[in-house]
Amino acid sequence: MTAVEEAPVSAAGNPIGFGSMKRKEDQRFVRGQGNYVDDVNLPGMLHGAILRSPHAHAKILSIDTSRAEAHPGVVAVITGKILEGIPRPELLGDNFAWMPTLSYDTQAVLATDKVRFQGQEVAFVIATDRYTAKDALELIDVDYEPLPAVMDAKKAMDSGAPVIRDDKGQTDNSITDVMGNKFWESGNAIGTQEAIEKAKADPNCVVVTQDIMYPRVHPAPMETCGSVAYLDPVSGQLTLWTTSQAPHAHRTVYAMVAGLPEHKIRIISPDVGGGFGNKVGVYPGYVLSVVGSIVTGKPVKWMEDRSENLMSTSFARDYHMAGTIAATKDGQILAVDVDVLADHGAFNGVAQPTKFPAGFFHIFTGSYDYPHAHCKVTPVYTNKAPGGVAYACSFRITEAAYFIERLVDCLAAELGMDPAELRLKNLIKPEQFPYETPTGWVYDSGQYEKTMRLAMEMVGYDELRKEQAEKRARGEYMGIGISFFTEGVGAGPRKDMDILGLGMADGIELRVHPTGKAQLRLSVQTQGQGHETTYAQIVAHELGIPPEDIEVIHGDTDNTPFGLGTYGSRSTPVSGAAAAVVSRKVRDKARLIAAAALECSPDDLEWSLGKWSVKGDPDRAKTIQEIALLSHGSLELPEGVEGHLDATAVYNPPNLTYPYGCYICVVDVDPGTGQVKIRRFVAVDDCGTRINPMIVEGQVHGGLADGVGMALMELIAFDEDGNCLGGSFMDYLLPTAMECPDWELGETVTPSPHHPIGAKGVGESATVGSPAAVVNAVIDAISPFGVRHADMPLTPANVWRAIQGNPVRVDMAVE
Amino acid sequence: MEVTVNVNGTDYTRDVEPRMLLVHFIREELGMRGTHWGCDTSNCGTCVVWVDEEPVKSCTMLAVMADGHRVKTVEGLEGPDGLDPIQQGFIECHGLQCGFCTPGMMMTGRWLVDKNPDISDEEIREGISGQICRCTGYKNIVEAIRWAAEHPKGSEVNA
Ligand code: FES
Ligand code: FES
Numbered sequence: 001m002t003a004v005e006e007a008p009v010s011a012a013g014n015p016i017g018f019g020s021m022k023r024k025e026d027q028r029f030v031r032g033q034g035n036y037v038d039d040v041n042l043p044g045m046l047h048g049a050i051l052r053s054p055h056a057h058a059k060i061l062s063i064d065t066s067r068a069e070a071h072p073g074v075v076a077v078i079t080g081k082i083l084e085g086i087p088r089p090e091l092l093g094d095n096f097a098w099m100p101t102l103s104y105d106t107q108a109v110l111a112t113d114k115v116r117f118q119g120q121e122v123a124f125v126i127a128t129d130r131y132t133a134k135d136a137l138e139l140i141d142v143d144y145e146p147l148p149a150v151m152d153a154k155k156a157m158d159s160g161a162p163v164i165r166d167d168k169g170q171t172d173n174s175i176t177d178v179m180g181n182k183f184w185e186s187g188n189a190i191g192t193q194e195a196i197e198k199a200k201a202d203p204n205c206v207v208v209t210q211d212i213m214y215p216r217v218h219p220a221p222m223e224t225c226g227s228v229a230y231l232d233p234v235s236g237q238l239t240l241w242t243t244s245q246a247p248h249a250h251r252t253v254y255a256m257v258a259g260l261p262e263h264k265i266r267i268i269s270p271d272v273g274g275g276f277g278n279k280v281g282v283y284p285g286y287v288l289s290v291v292g293s294i295v296t297g298k299p300v301k302w303m304e305d306r307s308e309n310l311m312s313t314s315f316a317r318d319y320h321m322a323g324t325i326a327a328t329k330d331g332q333i334l335a336v337d338v339d340v341l342a343d344h345g346a347f348n349g350v351a352q353p354t355k356f357p358a359g360f361f362h363i364f365t366g367s368y369d370y371p372h373a374h375c376k377v378t379p380v381y382t383n384k385a386p387g388g389v390a391y392a393c394s395f396r397i398t399e400a401a402y403f404i405e406r407l408v409d410c411l412a413a414e415l416g417m418d419p420a421e422l423r424l425k426n427l428i429k430p431e432q433f434p435y436e437t438p439t440g441w442v443y444d445s446g447q448y449e450k451t452m453r454l455a456m457e458m459v460g461y462d463e464l465r466k467e468q469a470e471k472r473a474r475g476e477y478m479g480i481g482i483s484f485f486t487e488g489v490g491a492g493p494r495k496d497m498d499i500l501g502l503g504m505a506d507g508i509e510l511r512v513h514p515t516g517k518a519q520l521r522l523s524v525q526t527q528g529q530g531h532e533t534t535y536a537q538i539v540a541h542e543l544g545i546p547p548e549d550i551e552v553i554h555g556d557t558d559n560t561p562f563g564l565g566t567y568g569s570r571s572t573p574v575s576g577a578a579a580a581v582v583s584r585k586v587r588d589k590a591r592l593i594a595a596a597a598l599e600c601s602p603d604d605l606e607w608s609l610g611k612w613s614v615k616g617d618p619d620r621a622k623t624i625q626e627i628a629l630l631s632h633g634s635l636e637l638p639e640g641v642e643g644h645l646d647a648t649a650v651y652n653p654p655n656l657t658y659p660y661g662c663y664i665c666v667v668d669v670d671p672g673t674g675q676v677k678i679r680r681f682v683a684v685d686d687c688g689t690r691i692n693p694m695i696v697e698g699q700v701h702g703g704l705a706d707g708v709g710m711a712l713m714e715l716i717a718f719d720e721d722g723n724c725l726g727g728s729f730m731d732y733l734l735p736t737a738m739e740c741p742d743w744e745l746g747e748t749v750t751p752s753p754h755h756p757i758g759a760k761g762v763g764e765s766a767t768v769g770s771p772a773a774v775v776n777a778v779i780d781a782i783s784p785f786g787v788r789h790a791d792m793p794l795t796p797a798n799v800w801r802a803i804q805g806n807p808v809r810v811d812m813a814v815e
Numbered sequence: 816m817e818v819t820v821n822v823n824g825t826d827y828t829r830d831v832e833p834r835m836l837l838v839h840f841i842r843e844e845l846g847m848r849g850t851h852w853g854c855d856t857s858n859c860g861t862c863v864v865w866v867d868e869e870p871v872k873s874c875t876m877l878a879v880m881a882d883g884h885r886v887k888t889v890e891g892l893e894g895p896d897g898l899d900p901i902q903q904g905f906i907e908c909h910g911l912q913c914g915f916c917t918p919g920m921m922m923t924g925r926w927l928v929d930k931n932p933d934i935s936d937e938e939i940r941e942g943i944s945g946q947i948c949r950c951t952g953y954k955n956i957v958e959a960i961r962w963a964a965e966h967p968k969g970s971e972v973n974a
């Protein structure tokens with residue numbers, strides 16, 4: 001593996017390979033020349049706005065759009081009734097009023113019978129400008145009959161609970177997946193139960209139970225979701241500029257939703273202002289912009305405002321986790337069991353591989369070696385917005401990592417053992433890799449103890465514990481929180497993983513032009529990850545072409561090969577591997593051409609960065625640039641070798657990659673106010689080979705801020721009537737530079753054995769790993785008050801209540 | 816209503832609705848797309864521009880209020896000699912990822928450094944605390960602004 005090798009430097013000063021290279025994309029962004037969806041303006045373009053439901057659950061008695069239609073500047077008003085009248089080919093429903101979700105459920109594009117969450121789409125106004133479209137929303141008269149709402153997931157299955165999905169003929173609020181299951185299990189239920197019972201009866205063992213909630217939060221990228229649709233009435237070609245993390249998957253979904261021929265659909269996802277999972281799904285607004293263009297014959301733009309983004313697009317988490325952990329009294333973990341109630345909102349719209357309806361929650365076993373584990377996840381409908389897996393979570397791994405790291409701390413408290421010592425005792429050992437977990441996942445590589453010891457050394461763990469003891473004696477409360485997480489990212493092997501039947505492999509295409517400059521076309525899409533730079537570095541590493549000579553093209557389905565897109569930290573593990581593979585194909589072909597030019601056997605040639613040369617005679621050589629020209633020239637090519645120096649590849653990962661890390665957070669808590677101040681945060685990540693360490697560290701910084709936000713501030717709560725209490729940035733609090741400490745990063749490098757360049761995904765690591773570190777630190781600080789657990793967000797009020805011994809449900813409005 | 820606003824040194828006269836926000840005036844009427852819009856409640860700061868040399872959230876101001884005033888946007892940062900040090904600092908220190916918050920952060924950052932060339936990290940953090948970035952975790956933004964403070968305009972490094 002080449003992780004630590006210093007790459008040679010190009011004429012432009014860039015590493016020809018791996019290293020901290022400045023980003024190519026920055027040149028346009030610092031000049032304000034990014035091209036985001038809202039920057040797209042077409043001649044004659046109209047603007048759409050959505051009327052949304054004020055109720056969480058209500059019957060629609062009538063909708064009168066006549067006043068809105070008469071408003072000057074309004075071109076059309078579309079309701080669910082109108083959509084019902086537009087027939088659609090038989091796929092997944094028979095008209096435009098409903099669309100399929102990524103989990104084989106249905107979701108209303110515009111409500112027809114009932115509204116099922118506050119903020120649901122009810123009507124779409126198309127007007128000559130944005131202001132007029134919004135004005136006209138107020139002229140639409142909707143007569144609602146409010147119904148009792150199901151806001152507490154714990155009451156969703158009560159007998160007599162209002163039934164939300166009567167449209168599907170349901171008689172309760174259970175969710176059935178496409179395989180017919182009403183709940184999802186993993187691990188060994190009987191073995192785990194037996195181990196727990198045995199531990200209960202054994203005086204040398206302890207069994208700890210704890211209810212742990214990961215409340216509903218929202219990815220809230222700075223750019224909201226939106227689209228510009230134009231269906232050319234003559235050619236029948238639909239072009240959709242949209243905020244999408246997965247343009248190719250979206251194209252296929254539109255083909256299904258709209259019944260449009262897929263070869264006539266072009267999805268362009270230009271610059272995207274952050275995604276974090278929020279831009280994986282297909283939202284009614286996108287579909288409405290398409291319908292709007294069909295109806296008007298003009299381009300139609302729809303951009304949601306911030307409240308629409310927070311109230312209606314894909315939320316994250318909302319997992320109620322009841323955990324049990326059994327261990328010996330000297331701290332050997334024996335078994336973990338968890339029973340989860342999953343709140344999916346009104347439509348099951350989670351984006352995750354079909355066979356994994358609870359995402360990769362099965363990885364809740366964490367980074368520890370023990371024999372028995374079991375989880376059961378039961379999903380329910382509630383009168384909340386749909387979605388449910390987004391926010392940099394690697395398909396529910398955030399919930400899983402938070403759960404096990406919180407539960408291990410509860411165990412440490414019960415045992416009176418230092419949480420670092422307890423973890424070190426149970427970590428999987430380097431020689432155990434590849435390690436199969438009790439739920440059947442095969443971790444590829446790791447040196448867990450080394451990583452943890454580095455983090456402890458960086459933070460000065462022992463001294464901090466001493467300081468803590470001294471402070472406690474003085475009535476001051478500081479806390480130290482550890483989180484050791486393992487993620488599984490890079491979905492995934494085609495035979496096991498698909499979304500809506502689309503296997504999770506990624507295509508790629510490399511073209512080396514006659515002058516030796518190259519274009520690489522990706523199926524994945526960047527929302528800030530720096531693909532234009534990183535992917536050029538992968539090709540540079542494999543072919544010796546300087547990164548400044550490689551243009552990376554992405555985000556346009558007409559110009560890139562098919563693939564499933566960027567989320568779940570899958571770009572580097574899947575598409576990054578494809579980039580290495582396609583480069584190696586080009587290298588192999590270049591060898592044959594070089595052999596022909598040098599009149600020798602390909603076997604006589606050896607590769608050194610950027611050229612093939614004759615073994616033992618390094619002066620007889622052809623550079624990749626020379627070979628590129630030869631391949632396009634008149635050189636007689638060997639039998640079976642085609643001209644040009646291009647290649648394509650589709651990468652089907654053999655396994656996920658398993659990045660991991662150890663995070664340690666130090667906080668000071670004011671017991672009088674409940675105020676938490678993060679003093680330090682040390683993060684040691686191991687994501688295998690680092691292609692561009694600067695970009696890796698930047699991604700870690702961002703994820704750590706996410707974690708601090710979720711641990712301390714972010715929350716989408718509801719009141720009993722279904723009012724969303726997190727519908728603006730006044731209420732949905734995000735961390736600023738004041739709440740974030742000066743992150744201290746460290747690294748260990750354990751390459752993935754099955755990835756062509758040994759890289760693992762990293763985009764979400766910090767979001768996955770950091771919340772537990774913060775919460776564990778806060779609980780550690782206030783443990784002298786007898787507190788063993790409190791749910792996020794640990795706002796001053798919630799910390800204060802926990803100290804008073806009076807914690808409350810964070811996800812519901814507090815009286 | 817007819818308004819004349821001087822943006823990046825050029826006077827622009829447009830007939831606008833009295834309720835039009837300055838951010839929409841800049842984006843829609845003038846076609847300058849570097850100033851972004853990210854919230855309904857003046858919390859995010861992706862819309863920050865200078866009005867008469869002071870940073871202002873352009874979503875909190877009506878276009879008509881800018882009548883007769885000077886506005887500077889991200890498009891006005893780059894000079895004939897190349898990028899402004901604040902722009903170069905964001906590149907050097909990896910102060911941006913998706914780039915959506917970046918114009919607003921740079922406009923505030925330039926102003927903070929102009930006001931106080933010896934600015935501390937703590938003061939930088941406070942200075943940008945009315946603005947949100949979802950990608951960078953702020954550390955590199957602080958460093959980018961510090962870089963600009965350490966590289967005064969015209970000091971060659973930003974060529
Ligand atoms: S758009 Fe958010 S503060 Fe102006
Ligand atoms: S760089 Fe994406 S929001 Fe700041």
